[in-house]
Amino acid sequence: MRLALDVLGGDNGAGPNVAGAVLAVNTNPDLTAVLVGDQGQIESLLAAATVPRERVEVVHAPVAVDMKEKPVEALRKKPDASIFRCWQLLAEGAVDGLVSAGNTGAVVAGAAKTRKFLKCVQKPGIATVMPTARGRCIIVDVGANVFPKPRHLLEYGVMGSVFARKILGIEQPKIGLMNVGEEEGKGHELVQKTFDLFRSGPLREQFVGNVEGRDIHRGTVDVIVTDGFTGNVVLKLCEGVFEFVLNLVNQEVVGALDAEKDKGGAALKGLMGRYHYSAFGGAPLLGVDGVCIICHGSSKERAIANALGVAAREVREKVNEAIVAEIGALPADE
Amino acid sequence: MRLALDVLGGDNGAGPNVAGAVLAVNTNPDLTAVLVGDQGQIESLLAAATVPRERVEVVHAPVAVDMKEKPVEALRKKPDASIFRCWQLLAEGAVDGLVSAGNTGAVVAGAAKTRKFLKCVQKPGIATVMPTARGRCIIVDVGANVFPKPRHLLEYGVMGSVFARKILGIEQPKIGLMNVGEEEGKGHELVQKTFDLFRSGPLREQFVGNVEGRDIHRGTVDVIVTDGFTGNVVLKLCEGVFEFVLNLVNQEVVGALDAEKDKGGAALKGLMGRYHYSAFGGAPLLGVDGVCIICHGSSKERAIANALGVAAREVREKVNEAIVAEIGALPADE
Incomplete structure (x- = not known):
């Protein structure tokens, strides 16, 4: 499976994000990480890491949404910011899910923009x-x-x-x-x-x-x-x-x-x-057609790796298929 | 000043309530406690206590509101329950405030019943x-x-x-x-x-x-x-x-x-x-014309004494007079 990571999200910059992805790729043999951020920076962090490079891809999106930025403004001014690029990848079907430690409002705004929701939700x-x-x-x-x-x-x-x-x-x-x-x-x-x-x-x-x-x-x-x-x-x-x-x-x-x-x-x-x-x-x-995990802004390597691990399990365990079936079994909304 | 205590309120029965009142009377020389509950029970608890009896009064109200009882039902079925008798005393001007570790909903219902609110609130x-x-x-x-x-x-x-x-x-x-x-x-x-x-x-x-x-x-x-x-x-x-x-x-x-x-x-x-x-x-x-303090249901002697102490300070410090003045200074509600 393929999961996008917003490398520019969070308080700690690209370092802990890339390190977390490396850890997750090394512990989840079915995982390909798509690192979305500044290509040069990511490549140099990867050069120092031990990781199967065929399961790590890089998407160049060097613009970050600040943690304090208003989500709707960010979406208007920076449509290609790393977090929104993650959503685009999900909308295009290029990844199965995404993880971000960035501005929570921006993550949710990205979801709303791409309308990538489960239809039943x-x-x-x-x-x-x-x-x-x-x-x-x-x-x-x-x-x-x-x-x-x-x-x-x-x-x-x-x-x-x-x-x-x-x-x-x-x-x-x-x-x-x-x-x-x-x-x-x-x-x-x-x-x-x-x-x-x-x-x-x-x-x-x-x-x-x-x-x-x-x-x-x-x-x-x-x-x-x-x-x-x-x-x-x-x-x-x-x-x-x-x-x-x-x-x-x-x-x-x-x-x-x-x-x-x-x-x-x-x-x-x-x-x-x-x-x-x-x-x-x-x-x-929950309710996204795909997987989306929002991490705490102060997340470091371990938190990012755990989030990627949970996202991978959501894909493997077909969480969304079960949600669709069980919401479908509810009485219709009046 | 005079403060009513709902002796039947709380999970622990009359013992800790009376003990808390004794402690408060002994530490607040200007306080008279009006103990509202089963007179016989209160008198026997007081007989074993060292306290200036001229500053402890007893009002016989032997009916308790259960902690799980629905407040509005309790008010209808047991209008003379100890907590409602405390409110009656406040409404009659016989006390300056009340303290109860009983059913919070019943305390608030008693307030609503007697309409003993500050007019500005x-x-x-x-x-x-x-x-x-x-x-x-x-x-x-x-x-x-x-x-x-x-x-x-x-x-x-x-x-x-x-x-x-x-x-x-x-x-x-x-x-x-x-x-x-x-x-x-x-x-x-x-x-x-x-x-x-x-x-x-x-x-x-x-x-x-x-x-x-x-x-x-x-x-x-x-x-x-x-x-x-x-x-x-x-x-x-x-x-x-x-x-x-x-x-x-x-x-x-x-x-x-x-x-x-x-x-x-x-x-x-x-x-x-x-x-x-x-x-x-x-x-x-806050907002009652008088003082009302609600204690945790599991309150023991120290918690009851502290609550009576705070109630006494509210009276001494004229908290309500200040509230009336400052709400009066707000722009009128539209």
Whole structure:
């Protein structure tokens, strides 16, 4: 399979992107990486790498979208920027998927521009995988669709469930609806109507009802459906709380030790590494006709390689075919 | 001043509520606690306590609202339940404020029933104080108003700012609007219109613009304004992440130690105590004509005493007088 990588995306420049692609190509024998960015720069990075060159291609697209740039303006002013070239390659059928650590809004804008969506899906949603006390759970949407309709959330339930089965290996994923209380009837109109859609449709067996913020990390469910506004706040809040708490632990717990300070510090570092976002392979934009994974802007080699690995698995496991079949089995939208 | 305490509220029964009141009365010489619950039970708990009895009164209201009970049904079936009796006392002017660790919905329903709101405030909001890397911040609303209007959020900004000044001691609080990105124009219509209200009104100097989920714990601002849906998810999520991360640290960091395991465990316990919600004195329902503080259902003696202490400070510091003056200075709602 062929996956495009936006080499100019992210805070760290081409180096970690190319290194991540090299790692992914070396660990996925069926993967050809199409590196989209400044050709000269990519070639010189590749010259220093050990990688089967027949599975690494380069597409020259030296213009970058800045992390702070307004997506719609970027699309107008820089239609050939590396991230948009990745989308063009997908639209032309030249690649099966794309990975970018660039401006999230620009990635989503590129999707909207090429209209490369699954026909059955009304609005794509960004999913993110979170660690929990029982394993992992997936939250959809974390920012693509800040004011969704109930039908969109129902489709996020289907897509999240397929992803949980095929990529996270959870046989019968339980789905929860993010709300302000567990009882039926809680929350605003959007969640009340969404609750009814889940309860009356083919997902009723998997749908456990409303869940609350504290359920995410308890691992109460495997898939959490929410609007992109709440989901985006959740995503960034988790990052902030992890940072805050682990800094405190480093200062106050590791800092309180004497002879075993190194041992405690190493254990904390190990924990931070295992629960760092880079271990979870980026955030898939579900509902695209192809595969699209958005990485954190600060992604380094390992995060990029993991994201390419997840994208490759999405292709192998035919995630989209399953999404099309299962959304097709839903009652028609009224 | 006189504060009512809902002795039947919370998961832990009358014991910790009465003990918390005794502690608060002993540390606040100007406080008279009015204990609302089962008179016999309260009297026997008081008999074992050392407290100036002239500053502890008892109101017999032996019916409790269950934590899982639907608020509106509870109000209909049990109009004399302890929490509603607290509101009646406030409405009659018999107390200056009330504290309850009971069913949050019932506390808010009691407020709505007695209509004991500040006239200038369109919708009360629940505030919560969070620890940050730079101190503390306050988030309004965390669950009273899940589908607010922009004007409500503007008023939450005023109320949060007054609380931050008078209770948290922050001289010129910075206000942020919870959103999915920092740039102007981000998010849905509610936040876009709210942004404009802040920018065009008398709070413009204090308003720093949009903030994201990760800004909460970084302490970027002192007051964060958000809708009650997002705020409630944030509040419960923080609780869940703290629990999750600190359990991990206990297992993996403290668990990795040998000779200094006790030292590490004690440091972790100290940190958990300082950042536990009980240290922050409950969540004030702002916009009430009087003082109302909602405590976590699992509150024990210390949390109840802290909440009564904060309620007493709200009365002393004339928080409501300042809210009325500052909302009065806003442009009229269109």
